[in-house]
Amino acid sequence: MTMDTTHESPYYSTKDTPLAAYLYASGIELLYVDHHADHHALFIFARPDDKLLADYTSGKALVNALAFYHAYRRLVRLAKERKDA
Numbered sequence: 001m002t003m004d005t006t007h008e009s010p011y012y013s014t015k016d017t018p019l020a021a022y023l024y025a026s027g028i029e030l031l032y033v034d035h036h037a038d039h040h041a042l043f044i045f046a047r048p049d050d051k052l053l054a055d056y057t058s059g060k061a062l063v064n065a066l067a068f069y070h071a072y073r074r075l076v077r078l079a080k081e082r083k084d085a
Helices: 019-026 052-056 065-084
Strands: 009-012 030-035 041-047
Touching: 009 019, 019 030, 019 041, 019 052, 019 065, 030 065, 041 065
Parallel strands: none
Antiparallel strands: 009 041, 030 041
């Protein structure tokens, strides 16, 4: 689900689009969208608080539904833009 660098890293990366949308809607800075040969986008963020990640993995994540929807659509669009280029 999540490709994470060391805990000390200032970055957090994931291929999980719903997780990326949750982080983005929660205000975590999206730094870069990387595209791999396997045709999946890798979303690279500033490192979020451990509680946000724990809430997501435990099913207790809370975020505004409209903010999540817009974040998800934006990330999907960013992932597709690069593929089409």
